[in-house]
Amino acid sequence: MRLARIGSLVLCTSVLLTGCPDKQSAGPQDSGIAPAAAPDANLPPEATAFTLRYQLNDAGLEPIAMTVDERPSIESTSVLELRSSRPLRNYRIRLFDEADRAMISDDSVEESADGVVYRITLPNPLKSGHRYTLVADAQTGASFTDDLGRELEDLRFEFQVAGEKEKPAPPPAKKKRR
Known part of the structure; x- marks a missing residue:
């Protein structure tokens, strides 16, 4: 019985000596430095943007200015790359000739x-x-969306390849039957 009292006394004494751990204050410390301003969480996310590039020989990818007013001219290429600034849903991308x-x-x-x-x-x-015309539109339904569910307008972007227009090869001459 005496051992039980001593054990209880030791346990109570250790709790009193160690106490509860200090809680961190939730407010800023008074160090004379103002806290950094947090970004405004109420701002809407940026609109989805597209960039178009083409491969110029072996020199890498060159950007194409996607202007509304004029049709840009590019060098002949066999590789085009369209990038979006946000993930897309229900989309398809196609290239059309004139x-x-x-x-x-x-x-x-x-x-x-x-x-x-x-x-x-x-x-x-x-x-x-x-x-040529690059088109990004909906795979099914009326519209495609970004990852936030915002509907995007169909993208129709026209450009022209620099140089003289190649004339089609004449059809082969027909053999006359006698």
């Missing part, structure tokens, strides 16, 4: 939290002097 026919291409896509990188690789370089 007769509004979809171009045959080998496409690849990389999707990440930073956005989409869509690469169009053509079997033959784009023809000089011809116009």
Whole structure:
């Protein structure tokens, strides 16, 4: 019984000596330095932006100015790359020639939290002097969205390949039958 009293006394004494751990104050410390301003959480996220680049020979990718007022001119290429600043949902990207026919291409896509990188690789370089249109629109339904669920307008971007317009090859001469 005496051992139980001594054990209880030791336990109570150790609790009193150690006490409760100090709680950290939630407010800023008074060090004379103002706390850094936190970014405003009420600001809406940036709108989804697109950039278009093309491969210029073996020199790497060159940007194409995506202006509304004029049709930019680029060098002949067989690789185009469209990037978005946010991930996309329910989208498709296609390249059309000036007769509004979809171009045959080998496409690849990389999707990440930073956005989409869509690469169009053509079997033959784009023809000089011809116009082309890059279109990003909805795969199904009326619209495509970004990762926040915001509806995006269809993207139709026209550009032209620099140089004289190539004339189509004349059709082969017909053999006359006798």
